[in-house]
Amino acid sequence: MSDAVRVGFIGLGDQGAPMAIAIAKKFDLHVWARRAVSYDGLRGARHMKENDPVELAGKVDVLCLCLRGDSDLHDLLSDPSLLPALGKGGTVVSHATGDPAEAEGFERMTEEQGVHFLDAPVSGGRPGAEARSMTCFVGGRTDALDRTRPVIECHSKHIVAMGAAGSGQMAKLCNNALTVSNMRNVVEVFAMADKLGVSLAGLRDAFAHSSGGSFILQTLGTRVTVGNAAHIAELNRVDVDEFAEAMRRKGVDPTAIQEWATKGPDALEALVQRLQ
Structure with a gap:
């Protein structure tokens, strides 16, 4: 070409x-x-x-x-x-x-x-x-x-x-599911840290240079803001549902990932507010 x-x-x-x-x-x-x-x-x-x-x-x-x-x-x-x-x-x-x-x-x-x-x-x-x-x-x-x-x-x-055809879409859906699953990890760990009085902004900054860092953590307060967090959370829920539906059509049980990931977006807006 x-x-x-x-x-x-x-x-x-x-x-x-x-x-x-x-x-x-x-x-x-x-x-x-x-x-x-x-x-x-x-x-x-x-x-x-x-x-x-x-x-x-x-x-x-x-x-x-x-x-x-x-x-x-x-x-x-x-x-x-x-x-x-x-x-x-x-x-x-x-x-x-x-x-x-x-x-x-x-x-x-x-x-x-x-x-x-x-x-x-x-x-x-x-x-x-x-x-x-x-x-x-x-x-x-x-x-x-x-x-x-x-x-x-x-x-x-x-x-x-x-x-083959279709595998690109399946890979993207898996990527989305993993992203939202990682979000659930972040919101759960940060909620516990918050209860113990640990600085959430400090955690985010420290994790950016340590093994606890992740792409989703980097987006909090940058790409994901107080103004768009609710909208992004809704898109994330759709991502998880699309992943689960595609897996079931292929005969694969996605229940464990779906149940874990779905609750991640629920606390996203509150976490972004706390970080700011």
Whole structure:
């Protein structure tokens, strides 16, 4: 793949816009958005607006999507003209988090048209996209990943091939479950320390330089604030439920992790307030 490869992007939201900006630094970028205001997120990055998804697909080799979830992807791919417009050998790269089983179905749908599909959810949020330091969990054909890797590298520092289609989504769900489980560890330990009069801010600072440190601990008071803690807690509960549902569909019992992790977000807002 060379810099001449044409890349399409749909999903210019809070996370998608900085990802698209990063891609535009190296590749010809074609974009489409349902709302005109969405283009404002590109902040002057070089791009070409297309009139609709089919027109966009007809002008690119790689179609990157950062949609809200599987239902939006279903709506997009259900247009019978879209995949033929992308053409045989083209690749759809879906960066949204979704159901592993759905990803398997999307691959079957696209391969019937000679188009490759990668489920490639990312971790890092908007800060990671802006810093171009995201982690991308990829499921799908190795040759398709090899061809699209230079595009994904624009915004993701770590790109990990997880296996067949669906495995990228499963890896992301496991990542989410582990993150929220670690949150429960933090809130439980800090609650006990607080009862004993130990400085919580002091603990956080000390743990940042010791074996008790963790990513989730680093976010408290920085990415997770008093203003957004309640919203993040709700998203974390959704993450745990999605993980549990996906595991059960695959015949794996997630009860122990689900019961432990679910209560972590309940105390998140109070802990952030105490730290400040």
